[in-house]
Amino acid sequence: MAEIKNNSQKNTPVGMIVEQLYLFFDNKVPRYLVMSAMTAFLIYLPLSSSRFTQEIMANLFFYVVVCLGLNIIVGFAGLLHLGYAAFFAVGAYTTGILSSVYGVNFWLTLPFSIIAAVIAGLAIGAPTLRLRGDYLAIVTLGFGEIIRLTVRNLEITGGAIGLIGIQRPVLFGVVLNQITHFYYLFFILAIIAIFVSYRLHDSRLGRAWEYIREDEDAASAMGINVVSTRLYAFIIGSAFGALAGSLYAAKMTAISPESFMFIHSVMILLAVVLGGMGKIPGVILGAVIVTLIPELSRDIGQFRLIIFAVLLLILMLYRPQGIWPERQGISTKL
Amino acid sequence: MTSWEIFLQQLFNGLLVGSFYGLVAIGYSMVYGIIKLLNFAHADIYMCGAFSGLIILGFLNPYVGNEWLGIIIALLLSMVLVGLLGVVIQRVAYRPMLKAPRLSILITALAVSMILYNTVLLMTQGQYKPFTTGLTHESFYIGALRMTETRMVLLLAALVLMFLLHMFITRTMYGKAMRAIALDRDTCQLMGVNVYMIIAITFFVGSALAAAAGIMAGVYYGTVHFFMGFLIGLKAFTAAVIGGIGIIPGAMLGGLLLGLLEAFGTQIPFIGSSWRDVFTFVFLILFLIFKPNGLLGRIESERM
Numbered sequence: 001m002a003e004i005k006n007n008s009q010k011n012t013p014v015g016m017i018v019e020q021l022y023l024f025f026d027n028k029v030p031r032y033l034v035m036s037a038m039t040a041f042l043i044y045l046p047l048s049s050s051r052f053t054q055e056i057m058a059n060l061f062f063y064v065v066v067c068l069g070l071n072i073i074v075g076f077a078g079l080l081h082l083g084y085a086a087f088f089a090v091g092a093y094t095t096g097i098l099s100s101v102y103g104v105n106f107w108l109t110l111p112f113s114i115i116a117a118v119i120a121g122l123a124i125g126a127p128t129l130r131l132r133g134d135y136l137a138i139v140t141l142g143f144g145e146i147i148r149l150t151v152r153n154l155e156i157t158g159g160a161i162g163l164i165g166i167q168r169p170v171l172f173g174v175v176l177n178q179i180t181h182f183y184y185l186f187f188i189l190a191i192i193a194i195f196v197s198y199r200l201h202d203s204r205l206g207r208a209w210e211y212i213r214e215d216e217d218a219a220s221a222m223g224i225n226v227v228s229t230r231l232y233a234f235i236i237g238s239a240f241g242a243l244a245g246s247l248y249a250a251k252m253t254a255i256s257p258e259s260f261m262f263i264h265s266v267m268i269l270l271a272v273v274l275g276g277m278g279k280i281p282g283v284i285l286g287a288v289i290v291t292l293i294p295e296l297s298r299d300i301g302q303f304r305l306i307i308f309a310v311l312l313l314i315l316m317l318y319r320p321q322g323i324w325p326e327r328q329g330i331s332t333k334l
Numbered sequence: 335m336t337s338w339e340i341f342l343q344q345l346f347n348g349l350l351v352g353s354f355y356g357l358v359a360i361g362y363s364m365v366y367g368i369i370k371l372l373n374f375a376h377a378d379i380y381m382c383g384a385f386s387g388l389i390i391l392g393f394l395n396p397y398v399g400n401e402w403l404g405i406i407i408a409l410l411l412s413m414v415l416v417g418l419l420g421v422v423i424q425r426v427a428y429r430p431m432l433k434a435p436r437l438s439i440l441i442t443a444l445a446v447s448m449i450l451y452n453t454v455l456l457m458t459q460g461q462y463k464p465f466t467t468g469l470t471h472e473s474f475y476i477g478a479l480r481m482t483e484t485r486m487v488l489l490l491a492a493l494v495l496m497f498l499l500h501m502f503i504t505r506t507m508y509g510k511a512m513r514a515i516a517l518d519r520d521t522c523q524l525m526g527v528n529v530y531m532i533i534a535i536t537f538f539v540g541s542a543l544a545a546a547a548g549i550m551a552g553v554y555y556g557t558v559h560f561f562m563g564f565l566i567g568l569k570a571f572t573a574a575v576i577g578g579i580g581i582i583p584g585a586m587l588g589g590l591l592l593g594l595l596e597a598f599g600t601q602i603p604f605i606g607s608s609w610r611d612v613f614t615f616v617f618l619i620l621f622l623i624f625k626p627n628g629l630l631g632r633i634e635s636e637r638m
Binding site: 074078080082123124127128130131134135137138139141142143145146149150153262266269273277303305306308309310312313316317320 | 366370371372374427430431434435436437438439440441442444445446448449452453456564565568571572575609611612615618619622623626
C-alpha cells in the first residue's frame with residue numbers, strides 16, 4: 001500500500017515539514033510528552049468548559065473508540081467493512097433490550113453485547129472471508145440494512161419507534177446521568193481503546209494482519225491461516241463496535257433504527273481512511289476531523305456530505321495512504 | 335383468487351421485477367469481470383438514469399403525442415447520457431486507480447456513489463417524484479392472469495435489451511475484446527487491444543443498461559426517489575452472485591431467479607412482505623456459503 005506515492009509529498013516545503021513532524025512523533029520521548037500533556041488537558045477540560053463543549057468532546061471520544069474498532073478491520077487487516085453501524089446497533093440493542101425490558105444492570109449487559117457481536121460477526125464473516133475482499137464489503141453493506149430492517153420489524157426492539165427508558169449505569173453508587181460523567185466515561189474508554197489497539201498492533205496477531213494485508217499469498221505460504229486470522233480481526237473489531245454501542249445506548253437512554261443508518265458506517269469509515277488506515281494516531285486525527293468539522297460548519301448542511309465525498313475521492317486519488325499514514329517498516333524496526 | 339391464479343400472477347411479477355434486477359446486475363458483472371471492481375456507484379447510476387429519464391420525459395411530453403414514443407425516446411437519450419456519465423466516472427475515478435491496492439479503488443467507488451447520491455438528494459430535497467407517463471393502467475386478462483399493457487411492454491423491453499447485450503458480447507469485436515480482457519488484461523495489451531477504450535465501452539454499456547432499468551422501474555412503480563438505487567443495488571449484486579459474478583448470462587439468470595424467489599417468498603405466510611429484503615439477503619449469505627462461484631461460475635484459480 002505504501003509504495004504508492006509515498007514520496008510524492010516530500011518534495012514540497014509543506015510536505016517536508018509534515019514529514020519531519022511525523023518523524024518527530026515516531027520517536028518515543030516527544031510522543032509521550034505530547035500524550036501526557038494532552039491527557040492532562042483533557043482531564044482538566046470539563047472543569048472549565050460549557051456543557052456544549054463537553055457534549056462535543058464526549059462525542060469525539062466516542063468516535064475515537066468506534067474508529068479504532070473499525071481500524072482493526074479496515075486498517076490492520078485490510079478488509080473493507082461497510083456496515084459497521086450495524087455492529088454498533090447490535091451492541092446498543094442488546095443493552096437496550098436487556099436493560100429496559102428485563103431490567104438487567106447495565107454493566108452486566110456488556111458481556112452479552114459482546115457475545116451478540118461475536119455471533120453476528122461469525123455469521124457474516126465466516127462465509128465471506130473465505131472469498132475475495134469485495135464480497136465482504138457488499139455483505140456488510142447488506143447486513144447494515146438488514147439489521148436496520150430487523151429491529152424495525154421486531155416487536156422486542158420497539159419497531160420504528162425504538163427503545164426508550166434504558167437504565168443509566170451506576171458506578172460506585174453514583175448514577176451516571178451528567179454529561180461530565182459521560183465525558184470521563186468515554187475518555188477512559190477511548191484510552192483503553194488506544195491501549196488495546198497498540199497492543200494488538202504490536203502483537204503476533206497484529207503482524208499477521210499486516211502480512212496478510214500486504215501480501216496474502218506470501219502470508220499463506222508462511223503458514224498463516226488467512227481466513228481465521230481475518231476472522232479474528234473482524235470479530236475483535238465487531239466487539240469494539242458493540243461495546244461502544246452499549247455505552248451509546250446508556251448515554252442516550254433511547255435508541256431507534258434511524259440511529260444506525262448506512263451514513264454512520266460511512267462516516268466512521270471516512271474517518272479511518274482520512275486519517276490513515278492502520279496508523280493509530282492517524283485514525284484518531286481522522287475521528288477528530290470527522291466530528292469537529294461538521295460542528296464548525298453546521299450552516300452548509302447537506303452540502304457537507306458531498307464535500308466529504310469529494311474530499312475522499314481526491315484523497316484516494318492523490319494520497320491514498322491518508323493524512324498520517326503508517327510508515328513502512330516501523331513496526332519491524334527494533 | 336385460486337392458488338393457480340396467484341401462482342401465475344406471482345410468476346409474472348417475479349419475472350418483471352427480476353428483469354430489472356438482471357439489467358442492473360449485468361452492469362455489476364461486466365465491470366467486475368473486466369477490472370475486478372465492485373462498482374458501488376452502479377446503483378446510483380441506476381437512480382440517475384431514472385431521474386434523467388424523468389427530466390427528458392418532462393421536456394418531451396408536450397411535443398410527442400404518443401406516450402410510448404416519448405418514453406422510448408427518453409429511454410434511448412438517457413441511456414446515452416448516463417452511459418457517458420459512466421464513462422466519465424470511469425475516467426476520473428477508476429482509471430487512475432487501476433494499479434492501486436484493491437481497498438483504495440473500492441473506497442473510490444464508494445466516494446463516487448456518495449457524490450451521485452447526495453447530489454440527487456440535494457436537487458430533489460429528498461422527495462419522491464411522480465414519474466408521470468400519461469399511460470393508462472387498464473388491465474385485461476390472459477386466461478387467469480391480470481395484465482396491463484405497460485407491464486407487458488416493460489417485460490418485453492427488458493428481454494430485448496438482454497438479447498441485444500448478449501449479441502453484443504458474443505458477436506462483436508468489442509464483446510470479444512471484453513471477454514479477453516476479463517481473462518488476461520496484460521496479454522490483451524500486448525496483443526494490441528486498446529484496453530482502456532474497451533473498459534470505457536464496458537462502463538458505457540453497463541451504465542446504459544442500468545439507466546434503462548431505472549426508467550423502466552420509474553414507469554412500473556410510478557415514482558422515483560434518490561434512495562431507489564440502494565436496495566436494488568444490493569439485490570442486483572445478489573443476482574450477480576447467484577449467477578456467478580463476471581458472467582453476463584449468469585447475471586440475467588440470477589436476476590430473473592431472484593425476482594421469482596422474492597415473488598414466491600413473500601407468499602409464504604411466515605415471511606411476508608416486510609421481511610422481503612431480509613429474505614433476499616439471507617439468500618445471498620447462503621449462496622456465498624454453499625456456492626460462491628454462482629450457478630454458472632467456474633472455480634477460478636488466482637494467478638500470481
